Amino acid sequence: MSVEDTVAVRVLLADDHPVVREGLCAILESDPGVEVVGQAGSGEEAVTLATRLLPDVVLLDLRMGGMDGVAATGHILRQAPRSKVVIVTTYEDDSDILRAVEAGAAGYLLKGSSRAELIEAVHGAARGATVLTPSLATKLFRARTVEPPPLSxxxxxxxxxxxxxxxxxxxxxxxxxxxxxxxxxxxxxxxxxxxxxxxxxxxxxxxxxxxx
Structure with a gap:
């Protein structure tokens, strides 16, 4: 049996809604290969906990009061470079997806993703894969190929x-x-x-x- 099979993926959850955090926690901990090591209610708290706990994966809400998910992603990856950040959000705006990926996020999932998609995303991110809700793949491609308007x-x-x-x-x-x-x-x-x-x-x- 490989190390990957025996060692649980350590996950930090960050969302400003306690009910959402509890729901994600319940889904993830239904998989014996995942361990939720901490929960944060803000971007700032996520950075602090990620720096201390050094999780394998951080599931991060995009829009929170104070520091948003994109800013938190940058801070987390500087403080805990081995951690992988996956944005989990209800929003699927093209610019949001691109901002998250450019900040270094390993993936971008919608909160409507299935239990299987969420758990697979955590394992995939921990392995170093890029994870993206299938319906967002086309949006990301389009966002990457649109030229920004030039400055005058x-x-x-x-x-x-x-x-x-x-x-x-x-x-x-x-x-x-x-x-x-x-x-x-x-x-x-x-x-x-x-x-x-x-x-x-x-x-x-x-x-x-x-x-x-």
Whole structure:
């Protein structure tokens, strides 16, 4: 008998609804090859417990108050790099799936998945496989192949100046435009890059080669 057959997969559950956590726990622990080692009610708590418990797999809700599942995924994988994160959610929006996978999640399951699908996903993730609810495979492919809208020349110019440490007022003076106009260009760039702050916008634009 192999080690994989005798050693249970250690799982951490993270969801801000206690009833959901209990339901997932009951399903998983019906399989003798799975052991639920902890439960978290928030993204922050999931990071703390994952760092301490070092589970094989973290089943993580996508949308929780405070730190969401995507942000928590990044923190968990930095603190517990051997853990595998599987997002379990009711949402199946294309951008959500892509964000989760790009953050390093090993899989993405809907809460409507069957008991067999959930248990197989846990074992698969523990083995290093990518697990995805079948109905989401096409969505992920489509999300990966859609080109992000390009930044305008002015938006790139504003972000270049942001990368140099200039404030909105400084940028306005440099480009001979109003500070409110600078803010408008930034907000449009944030939306196109799917980020929420200046630092993330600059980093993302640099990664995509938009500020060369």
């Amino acid at each position: 020349a002015r938006e790139c110019e504003v972000l270049r100046l942001v990368s140099q440490g200039l404030t909105n007022a400084d940028i306005g003076r440099e480009l001979f435009i109003g500070e409110a106009t600078v803010k408008t260009h930034l907000l449009r760039a944030f939306k196109k890059l799917e980020v929420s702050d200046r630092t993330a916008a600059v980093i993302t634009a640099l990664e995509r080669g938009l500020l060369t």
